[in-house]
Amino acid sequence: xxxxxxxxxxxxxxVTRLTVPGMKCxxxxxxxxxxxxxxxxxxxxxxxxxxxRVAITHDPALDEGALTAALxxxxxxxxxxxxxxxxxxxxxxxxxxxxxxxxxxxxxxxMLLSVSVWSGADGATRAxxxxxxxxxxxxxxAYSGRPFFASAWMALSHRRTNMDVPISIGVILATCxxxxxxxxxxxxxFFDSAVMLxxxxxxxxxxxxEMRTRTRAGIGALLGRMGKSASVIGPDCTAxxxxxxxxxxxMLVLVAAGEALAADGEVVEGAxxxxxxxxxxxxxxEPVGQGSVVHAGAINVSxxxxxxxxxVAEDTALAEIARLMDEAGQSRSAYVxxxxxxxxxxxxxxxxxxxxxxxGWMIAGAGWHASLTIAIAxxxxxxxxxxxxxxxxxxxxxxxxxxRRGLLVKDGSALERLAECDVAVLDKTGTLTLGSPRPDLxxxxxxxxxxALGLAQTSxxxxxxxxxxxxxxxxxxxxxxEGLAEVGGKGVTGRWQGNAVALEKPEDAGQALATGLRIGxxxxxxxxxxxxxxxxxxxxxxxxxxxxxxxxxxxxxxAPVAAxxxxxxxxxxxxxxxxxxxxxxxxxxxxxxxxLMVGDGLNDGPALxxxxxxxxxxxxxxxxxxxxxxxxxxxxxxxxxxxVRVAKATMRIVRQNFGFSIAYNVLAVPLALTGQVTPLVAAxxxxxxSLVVIANSLRLSxxxx
Amino acid sequence: xxxxxxLIPIALGMGLLGLAAFLWSMRAGQYEDMEGAASRxxxxxxxxx
Numbered sequence: 001x002x003x004x005x006x007x008x009x010x011x012x013x014x015v016t017r018l019t020v021p022g023m024k025c026x027x028x029x030x031x032x033x034x035x036x037x038x039x040x041x042x043x044x045x046x047x048x049x050x051x052x053r054v055a056i057t058h059d060p061a062l063d064e065g066a067l068t069a070a071l072x073x074x075x076x077x078x079x080x081x082x083x084x085x086x087x088x089x090x091x092x093x094x095x096x097x098x099x100x101x102x103x104x105x106x107x108x109x110x111m112l113l114s115v116s117v118w119s120g121a122d123g124a125t126r127a128x129x130x131x132x133x134x135x136x137x138x139x140x141x142a143y144s145g146r147p148f149f150a151s152a153w154m155a156l157s158h159r160r161t162n163m164d165v166p167i168s169i170g171v172i173l174a175t176c177x178x179x180x181x182x183x184x185x186x187x188x189x190f191f192d193s194a195v196m197l198x199x200x201x202x203x204x205x206x207x208x209x210e211m212r213t214r215t216r217a218g219i220g221a222l223l224g225r226m227g228k229s230a231s232v233i234g235p236d237c238t239a240x241x242x243x244x245x246x247x248x249x250x251m252l253v254l255v256a257a258g259e260a261l262a263a264d265g266e267v268v269e270g271a272x273x274x275x276x277x278x279x280x281x282x283x284x285x286e287p288v289g290q291g292s293v294v295h296a297g298a299i300n301v302s303x304x305x306x307x308x309x310x311x312v313a314e315d316t317a318l319a320e321i322a323r324l325m326d327e328a329g330q331s332r333s334a335y336v337x338x339x340x341x342x343x344x345x346x347x348x349x350x351x352x353x354x355x356x357x358x359x360g361w362m363i364a365g366a367g368w369h370a371s372l373t374i375a376i377a378x379x380x381x382x383x384x385x386x387x388x389x390x391x392x393x394x395x396x397x398x399x400x401x402x403x404r405r406g407l408l409v410k411d412g413s414a415l416e417r418l419a420e421c422d423v424a425v426l427d428k429t430g431t432l433t434l435g436s437p438r439p440d441l442x443x444x445x446x447x448x449x450x451x452a453l454g455l456a457q458t459s460x461x462x463x464x465x466x467x468x469x470x471x472x473x474x475x476x477x478x479x480x481x482e483g484l485a486e487v488g489g490k491g492v493t494g495r496w497q498g499n500a501v502a503l504e505k506p507e508d509a510g511q512a513l514a515t516g517l518r519i520g521x522x523x524x525x526x527x528x529x530x531x532x533x534x535x536x537x538x539x540x541x542x543x544x545x546x547x548x549x550x551x552x553x554x555x556x557x558x559a560p561v562a563a564x565x566x567x568x569x570x571x572x573x574x575x576x577x578x579x580x581x582x583x584x585x586x587x588x589x590x591x592x593x594x595x596l597m598v599g600d601g602l603n604d605g606p607a608l609x610x611x612x613x614x615x616x617x618x619x620x621x622x623x624x625x626x627x628x629x630x631x632x633x634x635x636x637x638x639x640x641x642x643x644v645r646v647a648k649a650t651m652r653i654v655r656q657n658f659g660f661s662i663a664y665n666v667l668a669v670p671l672a673l674t675g676q677v678t679p680l681v682a683a684x685x686x687x688x689x690s691l692v693v694i695a696n697s698l699r700l701s702x703x704x705x
Numbered sequence: 706x707x708x709x710x711x712l713i714p715i716a717l718g719m720g721l722l723g724l725a726a727f728l729w730s731m732r733a734g735q736y737e738d739m740e741g742a743a744s745r746x747x748x749x750x751x752x753x754x
Contacts, residue, residue, distance in 0.1 A: 025747075026745060026748050029744060029745060030748035049740045050737070094731065098728065101724060101731075102724065105723065109720045113713075125709075
């Protein structure tokens with residue numbers, strides 16, 4: 001994806017952006033920027049730690065594959081950035097921030113002039129200050145008010161009303177009224193109130209947008225792991241690379257070891273094992289041979305395969321899951337945010353009050369000018385300034401607190417929905433368990449450990465990688481193995497100190513997950529297990545304490561699922577395919593529950609999208625992370641229970657904020673109705689209520705402790 | 706009034722200057738990578754000299 005080309009000297013250079021999820025600290029930035037520039041063909045690299053992206057300036061002759069390989073050599077996995085799906089979000093956030101800056105400037109300068117008027121300036125000075133205020137306020141309101149005016153117009157043209165309608169009416173009426181006062185040399189101009197209102201409301205909007213973009217960054221594109229191209233073997237036995245979208249059923253494809261499948265098909269030649277973890281959530285690799293049906297997204301682990309394609313592009317099992325997810329996700333978009341629900345009740349009341357004030361004073365014979373001033377004072381004083389901040393302020397503080405505990409919440413509506421969940425459904429592999437096989441090393445002596453690491457570190461087989469990772473964690477130095485060779489489906493062999501050594505399939509193949517280590521004549525069996533996360537039981541107890549009974553819904557075989565459920569003492573359902581998982585979630589929803597889904601595999605994707613709220617671990621497939629409302633990082637499961645607790649605390653604070661706003665209105669509205677509200681009173685009331693709401697929200701910063 | 710004629714333009718000018726600086730820094734991408742900016746200070750660049 002050569003987004004743009006810049007000219008440097010004679011050769012135009014290409015710029016490519018890659019997502020690097022593993023980039024976490026200053027050391028990573030330094031390493032990437034310093035080392036990458038030393039690679040031939042790469043002129044420079046610039047890392048963005050917040051977005052977890054690297055922009056690489058390079059010779060156009062280098063392709064994405066070469067760049068990815070260069071990053072992998074430094075120890076970072078990376079993926080090309082898809083056609084910037086976040087661009088529109090980003091533009092909105094920038095627009096809001098600019099509008100906030102302009103409103104801030106206007107508010108401070110108008111306030112400067114207003115304070116002089118309040119402290120007694122009159123006559124020519126007051127008129128001058130009002131004119132200056134108008135000069136500043138009009139462009140500022142026109143610019144900063146646009147997000148509200150546009151949204152209010154949208155709502156009105158669809159014959160609905162939202163929070164922005166009373167705001168827009170209030171601001172526009174107050175501006176017109178103040179202009180009239182200025183022209184006629186009147187005493188009260190509300191320019192300061194109108195601009196201050198916009199400033200506080202924009203602050204709420206900007207916080208909301210900031211929260212959305214911050215946590216969405218780093219989450220890769222949908223279907224990122226599906227093979228992007230394949231080597232097609234022509235009739236003349238030559239291989240050429242064909243992009244996934246151009247593949248046709250019936251083509252013969254060669255899949256090298258370590259490559260991801262780009263389409264569904266049937267094995268014609270070769271024997272290997274496939275890592276299907278993304279599709280089924282099963283951690284053990286599946287052996288395949290001639291005649292086996294294989295799916296796009298699976299990774300060929302050990303030996304090359306020749307595959308005859310049967311389903312391509314939109315027809316693959318993977319694309320089918322993506323479609324299910326898409327459909328399931330649509331029900332969620334119908335969710336109405338709490339602020340909008342509040343405004344549905346609030347807006348008509350405010351409009352009715354303002355109208356009643358105008359009509360009442362007209363009937364009382366106050367004249368249209370005085371009546372209109374009072375009606376506008378009612379609109380300004382009741383404008384949902386504190387309400388506009390009530391929700392985003394609490395949610396931003398809460399999500400910041402959760403972020404520090406390793407949980408990324410994607411947006412505010414996720415927190416609202418999390419707080420409403422009343423039953424939790426968990427996947428087994430990768431969610432309750434760690435999802436990667438861990439070896440039991442207790443029976444190996446130091447010598448065997450060194451040999452095992454020497455053998456295991458050369459292989460990409462999941463068991464070997466699990467073994468190598470565990471041995472490295474135990475600080476084992478690898479033995480020097482000579483003549484290393486890997487035979488697909490058999491194992492790794494070599495020679496060490498004159499003895500034949502091997503990592504191979506154990507002879508008693510009854511055990512599901514184990515590997516045999518042969519050193520000369522000695523034979524060790526290393527059993528593997530996929531252990532539960534260390535705090536799984538504690539998390540389930542914590543969830544139950546929050547009023548969420550838990551159950552397991554897994555695509556894994558029934559026996560291990562039942563064993564796991566029995567160990568944790570919760571009900572379970574095994575052998576569920578993506579459709580069955582989706583059906584189970586729909587059934588729960590039909591029964592009036594609001595399910596929380598926690599899962600990682602792509603097979604959980606539709607269920608994650610359909611659930612009332614969903615959480616995925618950071619090791620989950622890209623598509624699942626995309627579908628989930630929140631992502632947690634690390635080995636602990638506790639962030640899930642923490643998320644529910646903090647979400648509930650957030651909603652408590654939001655309700656308090658609403659309660660305060662309403663109480664404030666109950667006090668202030670009679671003042672406005674009786675015509676006691678001057679611009680000074682309005683300004684003080686507005687700032688105090690906003691500050692109280694923000695201060696109350698800040699109490700959440702300790703909620704995740 | 707002569708004081709005002711001097712002070713108000715100064716106040717407005719300084720406000721505008723601040724606003725211009727904010728808009729410029731936003732356009733220049735200074736808020737794109739807040740975490741990175743905080744971390745970069747820790748990078749040792751001993752071999753870059």
